Amino acid sequence: xxxxxxxxTTGTKTSWHDRVVEIAVVRLDESGRTRDEWCTLVNPDRDLxxxxxxxxxxxxxxxxxxFADLAGQIVEQLAGHxxxxxxxxxxxxxxxxxxxxxxxxxxxxxxxxxxxMRLARHFLPASARSLEACRSAAGLGPHRAHSAxxxxxxAAELLAYYLRQAGSPPPWTPLVHEARQVPWPNLISRGLxxxxxxxxxxxxxxxxxxxxxxxxRLPDPKADAYLGVLDRALLDxxxxxxxxxxxxxxxxxxxxxxxxxxHLHRGYLTSLAALAMEDQVLTDEELSDLDAVAGLxxxxxxxxxxxxxEAVTNPVAIRPQWQLNPGDLVVFTGAMxxxxxxxxxxxxxxxxxxxxDVTKRxxxxxxxxxxxxxxxxxxxxxxxxxxxxxxxxxSMLGRLPESVAR
Numbered sequence: 397x398x399x400x401x402x403x404x405t406t407g408t409k410t411s412w413h414d415r416v417v418e419i420a421v422v423r424l425d426e427s428g429r430t431r432d433e434w435c436t437l438v439n440p441d442r443d444l445x446x447x448x449x450x451x452x453x454x455x456x457x458x459x460x461x462x463f464a465d466l467a468g469q470i471v472e473q474l475a476g477h478x479x480x481x482x483x484x485x486x487x488x489x490x491x492x493x494x495x496x497x498x499x500x501x502x503x504x505x506x507x508x509x510x511x512x513m514r515l516a517r518h519f520l521p522a523s524a525r526s527l528e529a530c531r532s533a534a535g536l537g538p539h540r541a542h543s544a545x546x547x548x549x550x551a552a553e554l555l556a557y558y559l560r561q562a563g564s565p566p567p568w569t570p571l572v573h574e575a576r577q578v579p580w581p582n583l584i585s586r587g588l589x590x591x592x593x594x595x596x597x598x599x600x601x602x603x604x605x606x607x608x609x610x611x612x613r614l615p616d617p618k619a620d621a622y623l624g625v626l627d628r629a630l631l632d633x634x635x636x637x638x639x640x641x642x643x644x645x646x647x648x649x650x651x652x653x654x655x656x657x658x659h660l661h662r663g664y665l666t667s668l669a670a671l672a673m674e675d676q677v678l679t680d681e682e683l684s685d686l687d688a689v690a691g692l693x694x695x696x697x698x699x700x701x702x703x704x705x706e707a708v709t710n711p712v713a714i715r716p717q718w719q720l721n722p723g724d725l726v727v728f729t730g731a732m733x734x735x736x737x738x739x740x741x742x743x744x745x746x747x748x749x750x751x752x753d754v755t756k757r758x759x760x761x762x763x764x765x766x767x768x769x770x771x772x773x774x775x776x777x778x779x780x781x782x783x784x785x786x787x788x789x790x791s792m793l794g795r796l797p798e799s800v801a802r
Contacts, residue, residue, distance in 0.1 A: 397572065398424040398510070399477035400555060402548035403487050404452065406445035410493035415440035416463055417452055418593075420544035421473040426572075428556030434473055435545040436590035438463050443730045443763075443770035450542050452593065454767030455600070455637035460591040463494045468585035471502075475580040478572045479504050482527045482551040484511035500581040508575070510568060512554045519558050530554055543593070603640035604694040607647055607654035619660050622646045626664060627718055628780070632788030633688050636766040638777060661693040662703070669703035670711060678704065718782065720760060720792040722747030727754050729772040730764025732786055739786065746796050754781065762789045 400422045407414035420435035437452065437460035444454055470491075481487040485506040495502045516523050516530045523533035527550055528541065534557045539550040559566060566572075625646050629639035647657050668689060672682040686700045720726075726748050728736045739762065740750045751758055754775040761776040761783045768783070776783050784792075 397426045397477060398428075398480050398552075398555060399474050400424065400480040400548050400552040401474070401487055401491075402481060402544045402551060403490050404450040404542065404544050405490055406440055406442060408486075410489055413442065414445065414490075415442060416490055416494055417444055417450065417457055418544040419466075419470065420548040421470075422545075422548045422552040423473070423477060424552055424555065428552075428559040430549075430552060433545065433549070434469075434590065435548070435592060436460060436466065436588075437593065438466060439769070441769055443768045443773070444765060446731045447765060448731075448733060454765040454769055456591070456594060458637060458767060458769055461588050464498055465586060465588060467495065467498055467500070467581075468583035469588065471580050471583050472585045474502075474504070476576050478568075478575040479509035480512065480551065480555055481509070482512045482530070482547070482554070484509050484514070495581070500583070502580060503575075503578045508571070508578070510555065510571070512551050512558070515558055519561050527551060527554070600637070600640075602694050603635065603644055604654060604657065606640075606644050607652070607657055609654050619647075619650055619652060619656070622650060622652065622657070622660060623664060626660075628782040630689060630692065631718055631782050632766065632784035633685070633692065634766065634785065634788075635692050636783070638767050638783075642777075658694070661695060662699060665690055665693065665695060665699060666703040666706050669700070670707040671717065673704065673707045720748070720796065722796060723749065724759035725749040725751050725755075725757050726760045726762060726789075727751045727758050727772060727776075728762050729770045730768050732764045739789070742793060746793050748796075754779070760784065760789070760792075762786055 402420050403416050404418035405414050405416055416438050417440050418435070418437050420433070422433050423431045425431055437457050439457050439460045439462045441462060444450070444452055444457060447453065479488070488504045488506060488509065491502060491504045512530065513525055513527070516525070516533075520530055520533040523530050527547065528538065531537070531539065531550060531554055534554060536550075536553055536557065540546040622643070625639070625642050629635050629643065635643070652660075665686065669686060672678055672686060683700075686703070687697060690696060690700050726743055727750070728739055732739060743750050754761060754772045756779050758776065758779070758781050761772060761781055763770070763773055763783050763785065766783050766785055773783060775781075
């Protein structure tokens with residue numbers, strides 16, 4: 397009968413190439429009772445826009461199907477139903493644009509469905525426009541905003557309230573009859589499993605678990621290529637999903653088993669410990685950094701202690717550290733807080749050059765989300781250019797020579 401939808405998107409304008417990143421459908425019967433729910437993340441194949449609003453990470457979205465792969469299932473969810481949304485023109489515009497990119501027209505528009513925000517003028521005339529305000533005026537409790545499923549559920553409850561107030565049959569009955577007959581594109585549903593948001597406590601398995609367990613260990617694994625990838629990955633003391641994939645792929649290409657990689661990780665940690673102990677003083681900050689790196693490499697605090705002991709008793713070769721220098725070219729991608737203009741100004745103040753796009757001359761890409769799927773991030777990975785988040789970039793600025801800053 398009714399299909400209440402909600403979308404999370406990379407922005408507000410389809411004309412700016414914004415895309416859907418999450419879609420939810422809550423289907424109701426004629427009295428407003430929930431029949432079923434469906435929700436999935438969508439890979440937009442671009443940066444995710446204001447992530448501080450919708451809270452979706454690129455690591456989650458990049459593993460989700462693209463809209464083209466979900467189109468048949470979306471048709472399956474909506475066909476024969478009256479489409480409902482809070483601010484229907486917004487959601488209808490994005491659905492129309494997404495299907496339009498695939499060469500299909502869909503019967504979704506402001507005049508062909510129900511908008512719970514517009515209906516509030518009749519049922520809740522004193523209410524403000526937002527979903528939260530409408531629900532409050534209707535005596536409904538608060539909900540978790542900017543999650544497609546929670547917003548769709550909240551709008552569905554609001555529609556159920558309107559149905560109770562409207563009586564039977566509701567004044568939009570002709571619209572319901574029309575929706576049952578209107579044709580939709582004949583698309584095949586691939587039956588893909590929905591990819592849902594992770595709960596805060598859910599974490600991906602450590603990338604080491606994806607490596608082959610093979611014995612014996614190589615007597616002397618030559619893995620400069622692997623360590624080079626590791627250097628770039630650890631610049632921001634975070635291993636993104638893309639970086640984890642690259643580390644696993646590099647290890648596989650080099651024929652490194654898990655035990656070989658663990659051996660390389662211990663040597664890497666010992667090299668960092670030697671660098672920390674170069675001045676014979678280990679600060680709390682340096683120890684905290686070693687602990688953080690150990691955790692990222694699947695090692696423990698005991699491994700840190702052993703690395704420090706080895707660095708003191710058996711000095712090892714110190715791996716050269718990646719350093720940002722005055723005159724280096726940096727590029728920014730993604731919606732940042734503070735805005736990118738602020739970060740650009742700071743870069744120029746420290747003697748750095750700022751580019752609009754990534755080229756082979758680019759030294760560093762600063763991304764709101766290091767797993768970004770923007771064109772800039774794709775180029776950076778293609779060229780082997782490090783990608784770091786703004787926090788790591790700020791630390792790098794702090795290590796530049798003070799005489800450069802104006």
